[in-house]
Amino acid sequence: MRIIQxxxxxxxxxxxxxxxxxxxxxxxxxxxxxxxxxxxxxxAKTQCDVVAxxxxxxxxxxxxxxxxxxxxxxxxxxxxxxxxxxxELLFAPAVEEMYPAGAVTxxxxxxxxxxxxxxxxxxxxxxxxxxxxxxxxIVEPDVAFFGQKDAAQVAIIRRMVRDLNIPxxxxxxxxxxxxxxxxxxxxxxxxxxxxxxxxxxxYKSLQEMKHCFxxxxxxxxxxxxxxxxxxxQEPSVRLDYLEIVDPDNLEAIGKIDNTALVAVAAFLGATxxxxxxxxxxxxxx
Numbered sequence: 001m002r003i004i005q006x007x008x009x010x011x012x013x014x015x016x017x018x019x020x021x022x023x024x025x026x027x028x029x030x031x032x033x034x035x036x037x038x039x040x041x042x043x044a045k046t047q048c049d050v051v052a053x054x055x056x057x058x059x060x061x062x063x064x065x066x067x068x069x070x071x072x073x074x075x076x077x078x079x080x081x082x083x084x085x086x087x088e089l090l091f092a093p094a095v096e097e098m099y100p101a102g103a104v105t106x107x108x109x110x111x112x113x114x115x116x117x118x119x120x121x122x123x124x125x126x127x128x129x130x131x132x133x134x135x136x137x138i139v140e141p142d143v144a145f146f147g148q149k150d151a152a153q154v155a156i157i158r159r160m161v162r163d164l165n166i167p168x169x170x171x172x173x174x175x176x177x178x179x180x181x182x183x184x185x186x187x188x189x190x191x192x193x194x195x196x197x198x199x200x201x202x203y204k205s206l207q208e209m210k211h212c213f214x215x216x217x218x219x220x221x222x223x224x225x226x227x228x229x230x231x232x233q234e235p236s237v238r239l240d241y242l243e244i245v246d247p248d249n250l251e252a253i254g255k256i257d258n259t260a261l262v263a264v265a266a267f268l269g270a271t272x273x274x275x276x277x278x279x280x281x282x283x284x285x
């Protein structure tokens with residue numbers, strides 16, 4: 001695996017592969033890898049000739065009171081995992097490489113960036129779309145792979161790619177869960193044993209809403225009420241939001257006629273976790 005730290009070398013490496021007809025897949029990460037990230041790599045290898053990845057803890061998507069300085073950084077371990085999975089190129093730039101001195105340009109997907117996590121984390125999605133657009137411009141992949149766990153992020157990146165005519169296909173892979181249902185996340189390492197047990201309430205609430213939906217309930221207010229009842233049984237967990245929205249534009253919906261994204265975010269102490277499921281009207285037929 002070749003580790004590249006500057007934009008010129010990364011762009012030239014990717015262009016060189018594409019010049020000889022290679023289809024380049026790309027898995028952007030912030031490191032602290034887990035099975036969810038590795039599942040993206042495996043999916044990329046089935047669809048592409050060469051797979052590149054990035055490790056960059058992006059400061060612009062963290063708020064002033066969030067965990068940027070404490071975010072887990074396990075670069076050597078991550079490199080070992082990527083090497084075992086067959087990653088050919090790893091882009092690992094410094095902050096100064098991605099954000100040169102005096103940089104004042106950002107990419108914002110209006111309106112959508114203020115929904116779900118964007119509502120409680122102002123500026124978060126602006127940071128995400130800015131860094132992802134920069135990574136796309138540097139790596140120039142044919143396909144970029146993201147996880148369904150970050151469903152709002154995926155919807156916003158898809159809109160950005162469409163609106164800005166960025167020539168990259170967005171592939172979305174299923175959420176990878178622990179045996180008990182907890183969605184894998186780099187932030188799970190922050191949880192103590194008691195919090196880890198309580199964190200299951202996110203998955204349980206989603207499963208309860210799914211069960212109600214499959215039993216015939218399509219009113220989103222009633223579904224959300226059932227989900228909140230599950231959260232009420234775990235008082236140590238503070239619910240940030242529980243919303244049922246259109247998966248394409250993240251707008252709230254009152255009734256599920258076709259497809260809906262059910263998204264939750266909650267705090268366990270200072271640790272914030274997210275999870276979601278997609279409900280399909282076809283599933284009740």
